[in-house]
Amino acid sequence: MLIQFYHPDFLSPEDLDSYLSEGWFRNSILLHNSRVICLEGDVHSILNIRLPLDDHQFNKRLRKVWRQNHQRFRIQIQPVKLNQRKEQLYQQHTKRFKGFLFESLDQFLYAYGGSSVFKTYEVGIFDGDHLVAYSLFDIGSNSIASLLGVFDKGYSKYSLGMYTMMVEIEFAKSNLKSFYYPGYILDNTPNFDYKLRVGNMEYLLPSGIWGAKDSLSLSELPAQIIKSKMDACSEWLKNKEIAFTDLLNPYYTMGYIDPFQHELCKATRLILIEKGDKRVVIEYFFEEETYQLSAVKPDLKNTLLVSMRTADDLANSAEYASVIYAYESIISQAEFIEDLDAPLESWLKQQLVS
Numbered sequence: 512m513l514i515q516f517y518h519p520d521f522l523s524p525e526d527l528d529s530y531l532s533e534g535w536f537r538n539s540i541l542l543h544n545s546r547v548i549c550l551e552g553d554v555h556s557i558l559n560i561r562l563p564l565d566d567h568q569f570n571k572r573l574r575k576v577w578r579q580n581h582q583r584f585r586i587q588i589q590p591v592k593l594n595q596r597k598e599q600l601y602q603q604h605t606k607r608f609k610g611f612l613f614e615s616l617d618q619f620l621y622a623y624g625g626s627s628v629f630k631t632y633e634v635g636i637f638d639g640d641h642l643v644a645y646s647l648f649d650i651g652s653n654s655i656a657s658l659l660g661v662f663d664k665g666y667s668k669y670s671l672g673m674y675t676m677m678v679e680i681e682f683a684k685s686n687l688k689s690f691y692y693p694g695y696i697l698d699n700t701p702n703f704d705y706k707l708r709v710g711n712m713e714y715l716l717p718s719g720i721w722g723a724k725d726s727l728s729l730s731e732l733p734a735q736i737i738k739s740k741m742d743a744c745s746e747w748l749k750n751k752e753i754a755f756t757d758l759l760n761p762y763y764t765m766g767y768i769d770p771f772q773h774e775l776c777k778a779t780r781l782i783l784i785e786k787g788d789k790r791v792v793i794e795y796f797f798e799e800e801t802y803q804l805s806a807v808k809p810d811l812k813n814t815l816l817v818s819m820r821t822a823d824d825l826a827n828s829a830e831y832a833s834v835i836y837a838y839e840s841i842i843s844q845a846e847f848i849e850d851l852d853a854p855l856e857s858w859l860k861q862q863l864v865s
Contacts, residue, residue, distance in 0.1 A: 513733060513797055514767040514777075515544040522628040524652035531656055531692050534559045534715045537629060537649060539613065540622045546733045547779055547797075548697070549759045552830045554779045555697040556732035558724075559715035560706065561654075562691040564684050567710050573677060580636075580674045584643070587635040588682055593617060596642045604661040611761070619659065620647070631658070634678045636671055646675035654690040655683045676709055698732055733797050734779075740795040741780045744802065744848045748782065751852075753859070756783045758832045765813065765835060776807060776836040783832075784855075786862035792836060793851065803844045804851050806858070810837035 518541050519526070535544045536559075548555050569577065593616050601616050613619035621627055629649045636644035644662035648655050657679055662671035680691050696703040706712075713721040717731070729735065741757070748755050758781045766777025778794030794803050814835045843854035 512544075512767070513546045514764050516764075516768055517542045517544075519628050524630065524650065527629070527649060527651035527656070528653045531561070531651065531654055531690070532721075533719070536692070536694055537656065537658060539619060540624060540627045545764070547737070549761050549763065549779050549831070550697070551700060551702070552759065553699070554734045554737055554759065555699060556729075556734035557695045558698055558727070559695050560693060560712040561715075561721065562680065562693065562710045562712055564680070564689055564691060567680070567684065569677065569709070573673070573708065576670050576674060577677055580669055580671070583638075583669065585637040585639075586678055587637065588632060588678070589635075591620065591631045591633045591647055593620075597645060600642070600645065600661045600663060601659075603664060632682075634675045634682070636662070636675060636678075638666070644671035644675055646679060648679050651688075654688050654692060655679060656692040657694065673705065673708065676706075680709060698729055698734060737779060737795055737797055740802070740848075741782065744782055744793055744795070747848050748784075753784065753855075756785075757781075758783055759830055760832050760836075762814070762832065762835045771813070774837055775810065775813065776805075776838070781832060781836065783836075786859065789862055790836075791842065791855070791858055793848075799844075801844050801846060802848055802851055804842045804854055804858075806839040806842060807836040808839055810835040813837070 515535075516538075517530075517535070530542055533544070535542045537543070546557055548557055598616050601619070605612050617623055620631065631647055631649050634646045634648070635642055643666045644660070646660035647658040649658060657676060660672045660675045662675075676693065683691050691709075693706040693709070694703070696706060712724075714724050714727055716722050716726055745755075745757055760776060760779055760781050762775070763777050763779045765771050766775040776792060776794060778792075778796065780795070782793040784791050784793075790807050792805055792807050794805070795801070796803060811834060842858060843851055845851050
């Protein structure tokens with residue numbers, strides 16, 4: 512599946528290792544496995560990465576950052592403890608985040624429940640007694656997973672985001688861990704490529720094994736296929752002179768969560784056709800290799816239930832659907848977009864006479 516969620520009631524260190532090795536990553540109190548993401552006006556494939564720690568060494572430039580910051584700052588590594596200063600730095604950094612945002616560190620870590628099954632530690636970077644940066648990471652039996660790094664913007668020249676990653680890696684090595692998981696990068700934007708600077712990464716391949724990036728065929732990744740299929744749909748509708756709106760669906764994950772499966776639109780990209788107060792959408796489902804034409808309606812109730820804040824890139828862009836769309840009925844499914852011609856024409860004619 513493109514998207515999976517799991518809410519563990521218990522998670523051993525060995526369990527965390529296993530999930531990380533299969534491409535899962537933490538999302539508050541959940542584990543989340545996703546192959547695509549809507550971000551910056553596009554659909555991207557997620558490329559899970561990890562750093563093998565056997566024989567790992569930082570390059571010359573990073574060793575210089577290490578030496579300079581080791582002399583300048585004090586490091587503290589301990590189980591995570593929330594406080595006002597950490598929340599202040601977190602809120603400062605939400606301005607650079609994209610997509611949906613956790614309202615607070617408490618929501619980010621615990622969904623306001625006060626605890627989780629994860630063993631979470633923090634790296635604190637201090638200028639004297641003043642916290643200027645920190646990062647959070649989860650500890651497994653044979654690995655650690657980096658969650659978040661924030662720093663005081665007044666200290667930007669010290670590369671503290673990179674430095675906290677380096678401290679996490681050295682902590683992992685000193686505790687005989689084999690792998691460091693910094694999350695993921697994306698296939699067609701360099702926004703997260705800074706993670707690659709810490710060493711030679713392995714990539715999770717579609718076969719489920721880890722290997723070099725040159726073993727990946729980018730054209731076969733989900734986002735590339737989805738874009739190709741939906742571009743074909745767009746061109747088809749233009750040729751038929753049917754007006755439509757091409758939207759990214761930031762709420763796509765909702766359609767993969769119980770009890771919303773089969774109720775809410777789950778495609779990352781929607782072609783919306785409106786006639787008066789009636790609407791249909793065309794979606795492409797990567798898993799089934801199928802187009803679907805559906806009658807839909809805005810689901811304002813579930814839209815309001817989404818507890819996360821939207822960043823400016825979502826809130827201020829006409830490229831994104833502003834509401835969740837719920838299915839009223841499934842009109843037709845087809846392997847090829849042209850096979851939706853008759854059911855779409857039938858729906859359009861019904862709107863003319865109604």
